[in-house]
Amino acid sequence: MASGRTALVASVLLSCIIVSSAFNVTTMLDKFPSFSEMNKLLSSSGVAEEINSRKSLTLLALSNDVLTAFTASNPNVDAVKLADLLRYHVLLQFLGMDDLKALPTDNYTAVTTLYQTTGRANDNDGFVNIYNLPSGILVGPSVAGSSSNATVATNITNEAFDISIIQINSILTPVGFNTATGDLIKVLETFKDYTMFISLLKDSGVDSIFAGRQTGGGITVFAPTDSAFNGLTSASLQALSVTDLKLLMQYHALTSYQPLDILQNMVDSPVSTIASTIASGYLLNVSSAVMTVTLHTGVNDAKIIETLYDARPVTMFGIDAVLLPAELFSKDALVPTPAEAPVPEASAPDAAPEAAPGPEKPAGSPASVVKMSVALSAVAMIASSLVAALRWSKQITSVAGQVRNIQNR
Numbered sequence: 364m365a366s367g368r369t370a371l372v373a374s375v376l377l378s379c380i381i382v383s384s385a386f387n388v389t390t391m392l393d394k395f396p397s398f399s400e401m402n403k404l405l406s407s408s409g410v411a412e413e414i415n416s417r418k419s420l421t422l423l424a425l426s427n428d429v430l431t432a433f434t435a436s437n438p439n440v441d442a443v444k445l446a447d448l449l450r451y452h453v454l455l456q457f458l459g460m461d462d463l464k465a466l467p468t469d470n471y472t473a474v475t476t477l478y479q480t481t482g483r484a485n486d487n488d489g490f491v492n493i494y495n496l497p498s499g500i501l502v503g504p505s506v507a508g509s510s511s512n513a514t515v516a517t518n519i520t521n522e523a524f525d526i527s528i529i530q531i532n533s534i535l536t537p538v539g540f541n542t543a544t545g546d547l548i549k550v551l552e553t554f555k556d557y558t559m560f561i562s563l564l565k566d567s568g569v570d571s572i573f574a575g576r577q578t579g580g581g582i583t584v585f586a587p588t589d590s591a592f593n594g595l596t597s598a599s600l601q602a603l604s605v606t607d608l609k610l611l612m613q614y615h616a617l618t619s620y621q622p623l624d625i626l627q628n629m630v631d632s633p634v635s636t637i638a639s640t641i642a643s644g645y646l647l648n649v650s651s652a653v654m655t656v657t658l659h660t661g662v663n664d665a666k667i668i669e670t671l672y673d674a675r676p677v678t679m680f681g682i683d684a685v686l687l688p689a690e691l692f693s694k695d696a697l698v699p700t701p702a703e704a705p706v707p708e709a710s711a712p713d714a715a716p717e718a719a720p721g722p723e724k725p726a727g728s729p730a731s732v733v734k735m736s737v738a739l740s741a742v743a744m745i746a747s748s749l750v751a752a753l754r755w756s757k758q759i760t761s762v763a764g765q766v767r768n769i770q771n772r
């Protein structure tokens with residue numbers, strides 16, 4: 364059969380490219396309709412692909428009734444957390460029924476899960492313990508309190524010794540599964556790479572503005588990574604007044620819930636940011652090509668690199684550059700336009716003057732120096748900008764403290 368040969372050739376070619384595509388968990392589970400819900404979730408979350416790219420693992424499968432009961436009682440589960448929950452059910456070693464029965468009986472066995480590989484699990488939170496008891500085999504969280512033990516029910520199928528699929532009778536939730544839901548700062552803190560954005564949100568008070576939008580119309584947040592901030596010249600943030608910093612932070616969020624599949628269908632669409640609701644302009648153009656979403660400010664571009672949170676009406680993405688609005692930053696220079704003539708805020712008079720003298724003060728610099736791109740300057744300035752940014756963030760904190768004191772009087 365010609366199509367058979369084509370398929371064979373195709374699969375040989377494929378196996379050359381994807382080294383370990385020995386099995387397909389989706390087609391394996393397709394044969395068991397009572398696990399169709401988990402099968403669907405594994406595919407839609409992308410966890411099925413992660414499973415297929417590995418060898419030697421065990422999937423702890425949940426039947427439709429268990430999974431639908433869980434999703435019904437957790438209607439707003441964030442999609443990222445749900446994917447991590449699924450990863451918590453993928454053990455990174457092959458364990459058939461015989462292997463489970465042969466585990467030591469005098470102590471539990473700790474096994475790593477796929478969740479541990481995400482970097483979001485603290486310490487050993489991404490491990491499960493297997494208890495080989497006379498009454499049966501239990502699987503439970505390595506840290507007490509996140510969920511109860513599940514009982515191993517039966518072996519469903521396997522591809523020796525690549526993947527074993529074993530049914531358990533209840534869902535295992537990792538530590539902190541529900542604690543972060545809804546609190547964007549807490550969500551960001553579970554990822555390690557957004558410390559600058561977190562401190563700027565807190566220092567500018569924009570964290571509470573974002574929190575206030577989490578009901579009703581919703582919000583879409585774009586969080587630049589720490590390396591994105593390190594890629595800026597220190598002068599570009601230092602010269603901003605408190606009001607402009609607030610606008611910059613509010614430029615990093617859209618006024619409604621726009622999940623990834625919506626963004627992926629935008630073609631150079633100018634969209635309003637929360638900053639647009641306060642000042643004129645501050646639009647972002649969203650474009651997309653081959654699943655990559657790019658945000659254009661008119662000064663620079665940023666790409667979405669990961670989804671950090673997604674539960675209607677709130678979604679948050681990690682991006683690879685700080686969004687520099689044309690209203691605050693000059694087109695080529697990537698230094699703030701107000702730097703030439705800083706206008707101190709009436710409410711916080713010492714903000715701009717204190718911030719102005721930085722190592723790369725742009726005023727009076729030759730045009731060629733000012734035009735130096737962020738990317739080029741980043742290499743030389745990562746260290747100095749980090750130090751400067753931290754110093755600067757301290758200044759903002761103290762200014763914010765003063766503003767609070769004034770309000771308290």
Ligand SMILES: *[C@@H]1O[C@H](CO)[C@@H](O)[C@H](O)[C@H]1NC(C)=O
Nearest residue numbers: 384387388389390393412415
């Ligand atoms: C696995 O099977 C599903 C459906 O049978 C298919 O959509 C998917 O592309 C397959 N994945 C791989 C890596 O072959």
Ligand SMILES: *[C@@H]1O[C@H](CO)[C@@H](O)[C@H](O)[C@H]1NC(C)=O
Nearest residue numbers: 469470471472473474492493
């Ligand atoms: C039981 O196993 C765990 C991990 O596998 C190990 O850390 C612990 O020391 C063991 N306890 C005893 C009493 O052997």
Ligand SMILES: *[C@@H]1O[C@H](CO)[C@@H](O)[C@H](O)[C@H]1NC(C)=O
Nearest residue numbers: 494501503507508510511512
């Ligand atoms: C799971 O069962 C073991 C063995 O009975 C027990 O020691 C452990 O505390 C249980 N874990 C939880 C989270 O209930």
Ligand SMILES: *[C@@H]1O[C@H](CO)[C@@H](O)[C@H](O)[C@H]1NC(C)=O
Nearest residue numbers: 459460461517518519520521
């Ligand atoms: C389940 O495990 C038993 C051994 O305990 C084995 O004989 C059987 O073939 C396994 N069935 C499947 C579907 O893996």
Ligand SMILES: *[C@@H]1O[C@H](CO)[C@@H](O)[C@H](O)[C@H]1NC(C)=O
Nearest residue numbers: 631632633648659660661662
């Ligand atoms: C955004 O897109 C519109 C329409 O295509 C275009 O006129 C405008 O120049 C773009 N702005 C930016 C900042 O890319």
